[in-house]
Amino acid sequence: MASNRVTSHDVARLAGVSRATVSLVLNRSESVTLSKETRERVMQAAAELGYKPNSAGRMLVSGLTETIGLIVSDPSILLVDQYIPQVLYGIEKANRQMGFHVLVEGLEAGGRTRAYDNLVESRRIDGLIVVNPRAGDRALISLIEKDFPVVLVGSVRHPAEVSVTFTTRNVIGQAVDHVVGLGHHRIGAITFSPRDFVSTNARLTALSSGLARHGLALDEDAVGDGNFSPESGYRAAKALLTRRPDLTAIFAGNDTIAIGVLNAAHELGRSVPADLSIVGFDDLPFARWLTPPLTTIRTDGVSQGKLAAEMLFARLHRRPLENKRVRMEPELVVRDSTQTAPTG
Amino acid sequence: MASNRVTSHDVARLAGVSRATVSLVLNRSESVTLSKETRERVMQAAAELGYKPNSAGRMLVSGLTETIGLIVSDPSILLVDQYIPQVLYGIEKANRQMGFHVLVEGLEAGGRTRAYDNLVESRRIDGLIVVNPRAGDRALISLIEKDFPVVLVGSVRHPAEVSVTFTTRNVIGQAVDHVVGLGHHRIGAITFSPRDFVSTNARLTALSSGLARHGLALDEDAVGDGNFSPESGYRAAKALLTRRPDLTAIFAGNDTIAIGVLNAAHELGRSVPADLSIVGFDDLPFARWLTPPLTTIRTDGVSQGKLAAEMLFARLHRRPLENKRVRMEPELVVRDSTQTAPTG
DNA sequence: ATTCAAAACTAACACGTGTTAGTAAGGGAT
DNA sequence: ATCCCTTACTAACACGTGTTAGTTTTGAAT
Numbered sequence A, B: 001m002a003s004n005r006v007t008s009h010d011v012a013r014l015a016g017v018s019r020a021t022v023s024l025v026l027n028r029s030e031s032v033t034l035s036k037e038t039r040e041r042v043m044q045a046a047a048e049l050g051y052k053p054n055s056a057g058r059m060l061v062s063g064l065t066e067t068i069g070l071i072v073s074d075p076s077i078l079l080v081d082q083y084i085p086q087v088l089y090g091i092e093k094a095n096r097q098m099g100f101h102v103l104v105e106g107l108e109a110g111g112r113t114r115a116y117d118n119l120v121e122s123r124r125i126d127g128l129i130v131v132n133p134r135a136g137d138r139a140l141i142s143l144i145e146k147d148f149p150v151v152l153v154g155s156v157r158h159p160a161e162v163s164v165t166f167t168t169r170n171v172i173g174q175a176v177d178h179v180v181g182l183g184h185h186r187i188g189a190i191t192f193s194p195r196d197f198v199s200t201n202a203r204l205t206a207l208s209s210g211l212a213r214h215g216l217a218l219d220e221d222a223v224g225d226g227n228f229s230p231e232s233g234y235r236a237a238k239a240l241l242t243r244r245p246d247l248t249a250i251f252a253g254n255d256t257i258a259i260g261v262l263n264a265a266h267e268l269g270r271s272v273p274a275d276l277s278i279v280g281f282d283d284l285p286f287a288r289w290l291t292p293p294l295t296t297i298r299t300d301g302v303s304q305g306k307l308a309a310e311m312l313f314a315r316l317h318r319r320p321l322e323n324k325r326v327r328m329e330p331e332l333v334v335r336d337s338t339q340t341a342p343t344g
Numbered sequence C: 001a002t003t004c005a006a007a008a009c010t011a012a013c014a015c016g017t018g019t020t021a022g023t024a025a026g027g028g029a030t
Numbered sequence D: 001a002t003c004c005c006t007t008a009c010t011a012a013c014a015c016g017t018g019t020t021a022g023t024t025t026t027g028a029a030t
Helices: A008-015 A020-025 A036-049 A055-064 A082-096 A114-120 A138-145 A169-181 A198-212 A230-243 A255-267 A301-316 B010-015 B019-026 B036-049 B055-062 B083-098 B114-120 B140-143 B169-181 B198-212 B230-243 B255-267 B301-316
Strands: A067-073 A102-108 A128-133 A149-151 A163-166 A187-191 A223-225 A249-252 A278-281 A297-298 A326-330 A331-333 B069-071 B099-108 B129-132 B150-153 B163-166 B185-190 B224-225 B249-253 B277-279 B296-298 B324-327 B331-333
Touching: A008 A036, A020 A036, A055 B055, A067 A114, A067 B163, A082 A102, A082 A128, A082 A301, A082 B083, A082 B099, A102 A114, A102 B083, A114 A128, A114 A138, A128 A255, A128 A301, A138 A149, A163 A301, A169 A187, A169 A249, A169 A278, A169 A297, A169 A331, A187 A198, A187 A230, A187 A255, A223 A230, A230 A255, A249 A255, A249 B083, A255 A278, A297 B249, A301 A326, B010 B019, B010 B036, B010 B150, B019 B036, B036 B331, B069 B083, B069 B114, B083 B099, B083 B129, B083 B301, B099 B114, B114 B129, B114 B140, B129 B301, B140 B169, B150 B301, B163 B301, B169 B185, B169 B198, B169 B249, B169 B277, B169 B296, B185 B198, B185 B230, B185 B255, B224 B230, B230 B249, B230 B255, B249 B255, B255 B277, B301 B324
Parallel strands: A067 A102, A067 A128, A128 A149, A149 A163, A163 A326, A187 A223, A187 A249, A249 A278, B069 B099, B069 B129, B129 B150, B150 B163, B163 B324, B185 B224, B185 B249, B249 B277
Antiparallel strands: A102 B099, A297 A331, B296 B331
């Protein structure tokens, strides 16, 4: 274990050159001219010894870690919702292709904000991606204002933020057109998170203004609050459908919540989609396999993660960003959970 | 960004002591005696400047990184199955509590095995957790044989491995008793992965011997091969139920596959559980919300991850392991997807 | 033979930390 | 006065790397 630690010194000795030469050869430095045969002798020696530069030594002198931090707010969401893993995959893959490493850290709700300092101040990472940032996160905002390379998957609505989000106005408008076109006019919603989440807020606003275009309103008592898990969606939907039995369609905050809504409807003896139409959000892998297959709005978490990573690389290489706030356009996917409104 | 880099030298100057003293105070070294007031003066200076030791410097001299590597085989499974995120959460949380960091790396199937070397040889990590290791992974086995601190979430069936897995014989036996007790005797299975996965192999073997206890056999043509996604389960189940329409119960390799089986049954006009009983595996969060709620076998991914992390810490601290191969006992959860076998 | 320029390489520093060997001061005992 | 032991601290090394300023060698031109 501690046995095979080969240093550039060993390579130098085997190749019969100085340690400096080894470093120059291996880092392909063009500013200094080296003979072809010396280059080859060094490469050969390095290969023979299986030399891998010690990252700590390298980090110390270069100041670069080739590592990014990935902070996940409320990591327990990982347990119930399948969206974040998609983002994670996109981020990890992009980093792998760039030869970068990913340091994952969970930021428990209400936990210490030292997570940022520990990573940033101790120079463990070159940049940071924050998934699901909370709008009120002071430590994060301070980092953004210091111009540390941060990219958000989500938004804190700060003028200087660099972020990847989804536009919702357009696609939710389309979804509303679709549902209203089926004859529904008493429409409710279940959120997937507290209202102070930027995306939940945006989805509700888009829903409201979409309905307004048809002369309809989103009544406050037609909105129930979910909290990430299927169970929370179930409870909120049961309360909502009891309070407002006249509703014929429900927009779920996301697909995970939609599972709960589906169950609540069944339990109240309302069949989907005959008695109640449901629209999800995200188009997670299971959405098309629900009974009935879910009409939903497809966001592409993998691309979102990949894009966030690429934007971070651009910042790290001091390449200018054409757009500091990229907004992806989701797509309405109509399946069987939405159908003509029941008559009467 | 490069502005606020405070070194121990700065702290020393402000406190009016040498850099060595700063290091001794901050690392609570007991071997050297320091006056109470010097200690306080240094602590105060460090706090005032917001000093955070540079991790690279520390790593270089101590040889320790306070970081573990987390390698996920076939990371694309993250996209379709919700089990790995549970494990990930458990691992990350345990590390956070120990003040450790987690470096996540995906190991694409058939990809270069350099992933291990890059992390291990470059001394970026102190230890490694591998999730879903492939039995034939030479690079991994070589690491285990070198006695590098590795803990597996899964198994490669190597005598020297340290791993956390689940026993299946017992609980699958119970599940078989349950299903056979309901009058089923033509029983099939859909795997969740290729057969050379250790856990898939184990589950099939346990199923076979469970059936044998009741004088039943698991026919080879009663087994279909899934491949992680709901879709693969759907396709395999459709083929299986077409080939063997006499089957009245199916053991799905896991809950994700069970979703596909459920859909295949519906599409073939067989209602669940009246015409076909289904047993899942894992008890993922959505399992109880399927239609019908899924009878399944509860494994606890979070605990599995947590345990793996704790075993790795034990190795890193050279504490002896009471048990190198921990096997957790899953639990049968009976819901509505299993019911009395149809008559005739 | 001498000069000069390019080519090929290396000595030496810097990065920031943890730790060991060693120095200086204080004070009590002989 | 000398010795010695404890207390309080620091000088100096080591970790392994990237890079710059500088040195030696080569080879051709004068």
